[in-house]
Each structure stands twice: as structure tokens, then as C-alpha cells.
Amino acid sequence: MPPLGLDVRDVLDILLVTFLVYQGYLLVSGTRAVNVVRGILVFAAVWVAAQLLNLTTLSYLLGRAGTVGIFALIVLFQPELRAVLERVGRPRGRDTGASGAALQDLARAMERLAERKTGALIAIERRTPLGEYAATGVSLDALVSVPFLEALFARNAPLHDGGVIIQGSRVIAAGCLFPLQSSDGTYRRYGTRHRAAIGLSELTDAVVLVVSEERGSMRVALQGRLGPDLTGAELREHLRTLVYDPAGYRPPDARTADETPDAAESHSTEGRA
Numbered sequence: 001m002p003p004l005g006l007d008v009r010d011v012l013d014i015l016l017v018t019f020l021v022y023q024g025y026l027l028v029s030g031t032r033a034v035n036v037v038r039g040i041l042v043f044a045a046v047w048v049a050a051q052l053l054n055l056t057t058l059s060y061l062l063g064r065a066g067t068v069g070i071f072a073l074i075v076l077f078q079p080e081l082r083a084v085l086e087r088v089g090r091p092r093g094r095d096t097g098a099s100g101a102a103l104q105d106l107a108r109a110m111e112r113l114a115e116r117k118t119g120a121l122i123a124i125e126r127r128t129p130l131g132e133y134a135a136t137g138v139s140l141d142a143l144v145s146v147p148f149l150e151a152l153f154a155r156n157a158p159l160h161d162g163g164v165i166i167q168g169s170r171v172i173a174a175g176c177l178f179p180l181q182s183s184d185g186t187y188r189r190y191g192t193r194h195r196a197a198i199g200l201s202e203l204t205d206a207v208v209l210v211v212s213e214e215r216g217s218m219r220v221a222l223q224g225r226l227g228p229d230l231t232g233a234e235l236r237e238h239l240r241t242l243v244y245d246p247a248g249y250r251p252p253d254a255r256t257a258d259e260t261p262d263a264a265e266s267h268s269t270e271g272r273a
């Protein structure tokens with residue numbers, strides 16, 4: 001008999017469960033499902049305590065509520081469950097390694113749109129799949145480029161209304177409807193473009209960029225919050241940290257002159273599509 005009565009199969013079992021729990025955590029972290037998971041854990045803890053203390057009526061009621069609750073959760077979180085399955089089934093390695101070129105083009109396009117006071121709304125997918133929001137618009141598959149983004153948001157362009165969704169270095173949809181932020185007061189004074197950015201960032205871990213048509217400002221919405229007005233350099237730092245190179249991020253003063261965002265800006269964008 002091995003020590004502790006564990007054999008290879010038990011160890012494999014534990015490792016697989018640990019892996020699945022960790023993957024489950026990665027899938028829900030940064031989404032509204034986190035609060036639900038917390039609620040379920042509290043519920044389960046009370047139920048276990050009721051069983052241990054032999055509180056028969058309470059454990060009976062919680063047991064019944066739990067059974068009904070599972071079905072209620074499936075109905076309530078149908079879009080999220082679909083998104084999780086979509087993510088699990090998505091083939092890996094297809095252009096998800098976003099490039100520095102996409103970062104520069106995206107930032108440059110934002111600057112040009114802001115300079116011309118052309119309103120824009122761009123969501124960049126991170127861990128939470130944005131397929132359900134992409135499905136509300138027109139499906140595309142094009143490399144991120146300055147001219148392409150400018151053309152999409154140009155005032156009379158057919159897809160200028162709504163948001164664009166970017167996956168890695170590709171634009172996957174335009175003219176998409178994002179969920180509006182619940183009008184809880186904090187952001188009530190903002191228009192619908194900004195509230196759509198906050199709303200999407202509240203429900204997913206996407207980084208959502210907004211250019212204001214009124215003010216010509218660039219801002220980022222993340223985790224249900226709208227950040228301050230950004231300069232081009234600040235926007236590049238945000239994109240680098242949050243999306244394009246989280247592991248390799250170094251603060252600006254740790255880089256050499258050649259690596260600074262402005263130096264990198266010389267990357268040519270014209271003609272890419």
C-alpha cells in the first residue's frame with residue numbers, strides 16, 4: 001500500500017480536478033459570473049454547516065433550493081455558458097498572439113479619429129469571448145490597420161454606428177451593439193457611446209476604447225470603470241500592459257530610447273488590410 005493510501009490514479013484525479021478548478025477560475029475571473037460563484041460558495045457553505053449541525057429543515061430547504069437554483073442559473077447565464085463553451089472549443093494559436101504592429105495601428109487610428117472628432121467604440125477581446133456581441137453586428141475578418149479603422153468609423157460609412165470588436169490583431173466584427181451600463185447614477189451624465197463601453201467592460205474583461213465625437217478625447221473602459229482622457233503615449237502603454245504584451249511589459253523609464261512608444265510609432269500602417 002503506498003503512503004497515505006494514494007495510488008497514481010488518485011494523484012492524477014487530484015491533479016485533473018485542480019487543473020479544471022483553475023481553468024474554471026480563469027474563465028470566470030473578471031466577469032459578472034465571479035459574484036455568482038461567490039454566492040454559490042456561500043450557499044454551499046451554509047448548506048454543509050446545516051448538515052453538520054443536523055438542522056434538518058434548513059438543510060432540506062437549502063437542498064431543494066439548490067436543485068431549483070442549478071436550473072435557474074443555467075437559464076440566467078445561458079449567454080455566459082455559451083461563451084465558455086465557445087472559448088473551450090476555439091482552436092488555439094489562430095492569430096491570438098497579437099502583435100506590436102496591431103498595437104501601434106490601433107493607437108494611431110484612435111489618435112486620428114480623436115483629432116478629427118470622429119466618434120469610435122472599439123472592444124478588444126481578452127479572456128471572455130465576445131462572440132455574442134460580435135453576432136449583433138456584421139462579421140468581418142481583417143487585419144487591424146489605421147485606414148481600415150478610420151474607414152469603419154467615417155461619418156457616412158455603413159458600419160460607423162455601434163462598436164468594433166478586435167480579437168488579437170484582427171477586426172472580427174463592426175456595427176455591434178454593446179450592453180449599456182446600468183444607470184446607477186455614477187455615469188448617468190455620459191452619452192450612450194460611453195455607457196456602452198462601460199457596460200461591456202462591466203460584463204466582460206474586454207478593454208473597451210472610446211473616442212468622443214463631442215470632445216475628441218480617447219478613453220479606456222475596464223472592469224466597469226471609465227478611465228480619464230488619455231494621450232497617445234498613455235493609450236499605447238495601456239494597450240501594451242492590458243492586451244498586447246502583459247508579460248513583457250516594462251515601465252517607460254525602464255526602456256531604451258529605441259523602444260519608446262513614440263519611436264515605435266514610425267511603423268508604417270498604410271496599405272495593410
Ligand SMILES: Nc1ncnc2c1ncn2[C@@H]1O[C@H](COP(=O)(O)OP(=O)(O)OP(=O)(O)O)[C@@H](O)[C@H]1O
Pocket residue numbers: 119120121160161162163176177178179180190191192193194195196211212213214215
Ligand atoms: N449600445 C450601444 N452599442 C454600441 N454602440 C452604441 C450603443 N449605443 C450607442 N452607440 C453608439 O454611440 C453613438 C451615440 O453616441 P452618443 O452621442 O449618445 O454618446 P456619447 O457617449 O455622448 O459620445 P460622444 O462623446 O461621442 O457624443 C451611436 O451613434 C452609436 O454609434
